[in-house]
Amino acid sequence: MSDNLDKLVASARADYAKREDGYRQRALKMYPWVCGRCMREFDNSNVRELTVHHRDHNHDNNPEDGTNWELLCVFCHDNEHQRFVEQITYGEDRAAVTTHNPFADLKSMMDDKKK
Ligand SMILES: [Zn+2]
Ligand SMILES: [Zn+2]
Structure with missing residues (x-):
């Protein structure tokens, strides 16, 4: 059971990467290398810690003008998603969330990370 979950999470991560x-x-060319939350600055030595966040949380929504992207450091990015996961977990009808929750994978990824 947990083996399967590990595989699922691993493949979700690979897809995501x-x-x-x-x-x-594209986002790194378009925006200055600064975290949009804590304003930490990045350069070539640590830019791998700067990640692209989707403002509407839809990773398939990638308009050419970059309006759905925001550069966040890994810490602020985690925070941002944690807030969002809590919102959809506690802020909406549970049934609706469990039947078609596009972020179910995301939630399991986050839970996995916390262990
Ligand atoms: Zn940050
Ligand atoms: Zn994000």
Whole structure:
């Protein structure tokens, strides 16, 4: 059971990394290398810790003008998603969330990370 979950999480991560690569490069060209929350600055030595956040939390929404992207350091990015997960977990009808929750994978990824 937990083996399966590990595999699922691993493959979700691999998918995410693959998909992220395309828009990440574009976002890094478009925006200054500064975290949008804590204003930490990045350069070539640590830019891997700067991640692309989707403002509407939809990773498939990648408009060419970059309006759905925000550069966040890994810490602020985690925070941002934690808040969002709590919102959809506690802020809405549970049934609706469990039947078609596009962020179910995300939540399991976050839970996994906390262990
Ligand atoms: Zn930050
Ligand atoms: Zn994000």
